[in-house]
Amino acid sequence: MAERSTAAVDVADNSGDQPLAADAVMATADGADTQNGRASDGPMPEKDGERRSAAPTAAPELHSGHKLARRYRLEECVTRLDGFSSWRAMDEKLRRAVGVHLLPADHPRARTVLAAARSSALLGDPRFVQVLDAVEENDLVYVVHEWLPDATELTSVLAAGTLEPHEAYQLVSQVSQAMAAAHREGLAHLRLTPSAILRTSTGQYRIRGLAVNAALRGITSDTPQRADTEAIGALLYAALTQRWPYENDAYGLRGLPKGVGLLAPDQVRAGVHRGLGELAMRALANDGATASRQEPACTSPEELAKAVAAMPRIRPPEPAFTAPPEYQQTTYQQGTYGRPAPVGQPTTQAVPSIPPPPLQSRTGRALKWGVAALLIVALGLGSWQLADTLLERSNSNDGESTQTQQQGPNDTAPKKEPVPLSIKGAQEYAPDGTPQNAGDVGKTYDGDPSSYWRTKSFSDGPQVVIKPGVGIVYDLGSEQEVSEASIALRYPGDHTTLTLYAADRPKGSIGQMKKIAATTTKDSSVKVTAEKPVKARYLLVWITAMPYAPYDNFSGAGYKQGITDVQFKG
Numbered sequence: 001m002a003e004r005s006t007a008a009v010d011v012a013d014n015s016g017d018q019p020l021a022a023d024a025v026m027a028t029a030d031g032a033d034t035q036n037g038r039a040s041d042g043p044m045p046e047k048d049g050e051r052r053s054a055a056p057t058a059a060p061e062l063h064s065g066h067k068l069a070r071r072y073r074l075e076e077c078v079t080r081l082d083g084f085s086s087w088r089a090m091d092e093k094l095r096r097a098v099g100v101h102l103l104p105a106d107h108p109r110a111r112t113v114l115a116a117a118r119s120s121a122l123l124g125d126p127r128f129v130q131v132l133d134a135v136e137e138n139d140l141v142y143v144v145h146e147w148l149p150d151a152t153e154l155t156s157v158l159a160a161g162t163l164e165p166h167e168a169y170q171l172v173s174q175v176s177q178a179m180a181a182a183h184r185e186g187l188a189h190l191r192l193t194p195s196a197i198l199r200t201s202t203g204q205y206r207i208r209g210l211a212v213n214a215a216l217r218g219i220t221s222d223t224p225q226r227a228d229t230e231a232i233g234a235l236l237y238a239a240l241t242q243r244w245p246y247e248n249d250a251y252g253l254r255g256l257p258k259g260v261g262l263l264a265p266d267q268v269r270a271g272v273h274r275g276l277g278e279l280a281m282r283a284l285a286n287d288g289a290t291a292s293r294q295e296p297a298c299t300s301p302e303e304l305a306k307a308v309a310a311m312p313r314i315r316p317p318e319p320a321f322t323a324p325p326e327y328q329q330t331t332y333q334q335g336t337y338g339r340p341a342p343v344g345q346p347t348t349q350a351v352p353s354i355p356p357p358p359l360q361s362r363t364g365r366a367l368k369w370g371v372a373a374l375l376i377v378a379l380g381l382g383s384w385q386l387a388d389t390l391l392e393r394s395n396s397n398d399g400e401s402t403q404t405q406q407q408g409p410n411d412t413a414p415k416k417e418p419v420p421l422s423i424k425g426a427q428e429y430a431p432d433g434t435p436q437n438a439g440d441v442g443k444t445y446d447g448d449p450s451s452y453w454r455t456k457s458f459s460d461g462p463q464v465v466i467k468p469g470v471g472i473v474y475d476l477g478s479e480q481e482v483s484e485a486s487i488a489l490r491y492p493g494d495h496t497t498l499t500l501y502a503a504d505r506p507k508g509s510i511g512q513m514k515k516i517a518a519t520t521t522k523d524s525s526v527k528v529t530a531e532k533p534v535k536a537r538y539l540l541v542w543i544t545a546m547p548y549a550p551y552d553n554f555s556g557a558g559y560k561q562g563i564t565d566v567q568f569k570g
Helices: 111-119 154-159 164-185 212-217 224-241 274-287 301-310 362-406 438-444
Strands: 051-052 072-081 086-092 096-104 131-137 140-146 197-199 205-207 217-222 425-429 472-488 496-503 516-523 525-544 562-569
Touching: 072 096, 072 472, 096 111, 096 212, 111 131, 111 140, 111 212, 140 425, 154 197, 164 205, 164 224, 164 274, 164 301, 212 217, 217 224, 224 274, 224 301, 274 301, 425 438, 438 562, 472 496, 516 525
Parallel strands: none
Antiparallel strands: 051 217, 072 086, 086 096, 096 140, 131 140, 197 205, 425 472, 472 525, 472 562, 496 516, 496 525
């Protein structure tokens, strides 16, 4: 079972030459305009230092239902251009939707695409869409990647209007930090367009197309950091103004007026955040713009990320609460329902009559006396039952006292209830030398149910087969009697297998440890109880099977588990 790495694969971006409709569609995983039945891709204006090679080979002629590697069933072609095609497919092994890019093995860019997919997969950054497979087989080269139906393409977001300052700040911050990390590993994007940015339902931004998108189109650049920095500046400019910072219309956005050059964002739209507008100009200064306030231009994603971090933090807008409308009496409550208005007097100014005092009629007086009688009877019955109960309790206490005095010194003491044991420290137990998430071990006993330690995401399961298991060793500070452990898990499902071991030292083989108890569960919490208390200082919580869980918080879909809280008693 292999731990999956992540990368971005983007094949279809919105056209850089023709304006698109304002009602942009929801992103799938390929940037294709599936609503209009065509690929929303096209040529992108080349920048200085960028080169594009020709692609004479035609895209492979495949049809829905075709299977790759007897596993990936093609279902719908969403892009077919420039010698390659993109499909929505079904992974029949893991029963999930995936995206597939296909091109002939004799395509002039086939080797470049394979190398780009494999190198970007090694980045291991969850801010990029994951590459799941990159294979050459049967005269075909195909790249399999995540399919994100719940993510929204930035093109669709911008079609609805500009972003709030806080949202624009999050966009430029997350994208610049992610691209800075990619460039530190020698990877560039070269096609950072609104269709390459996806916003998830949790508000996180994910980038697709790292290295692979440029390789599919044969795009190279002599200054890749400069090209990606300018692209991020264009994204921020579009988020603030809903305009594309070049003369041509593109990605559903109108371009700037021709012949006037690059205008500052606050000259295009009133009310633009000043700090973010200046930041966009500093990034776009690579294309000949002049940075405002004499600040130096940002020439790399690293410099742009540092400039964003140096800005005052932009807080999210306060939620707006509307006051409830004032209570309006109806004509029935005002005592005018069914009464004709006097002659010559408007119906809207009828004076409400004063209702009579409550409970003053004959029925009201009878009701008051009836309620009073019921209360008296209820109080009497309650007093009698309370006195009887107290008397019985007094008699039982007298009997217990007499029985206690009659017990001899050899009588057995009552069984003591287990009490919580304090955890003094913990560390991840990884006998194979590859820990899962060693820095978050302390979150399993910090008392915060929202924090957690989580394993990596595995392709096969539920049984862990690539390694003997995963777990955490807890230190009680000194030898204690342990009788049970309560463990709160992050992911329910079929299934989690846990074993509790007692150890003399934090590191050692499981064969040298004493097994206390084991259990298997489908729930999000489990209680492991020993047949009899065991004395130990170190306790190992060992996981050998994990359920399948979807993508969440930068962790890919797969077989995984997390621990939110651990408590030992003895």
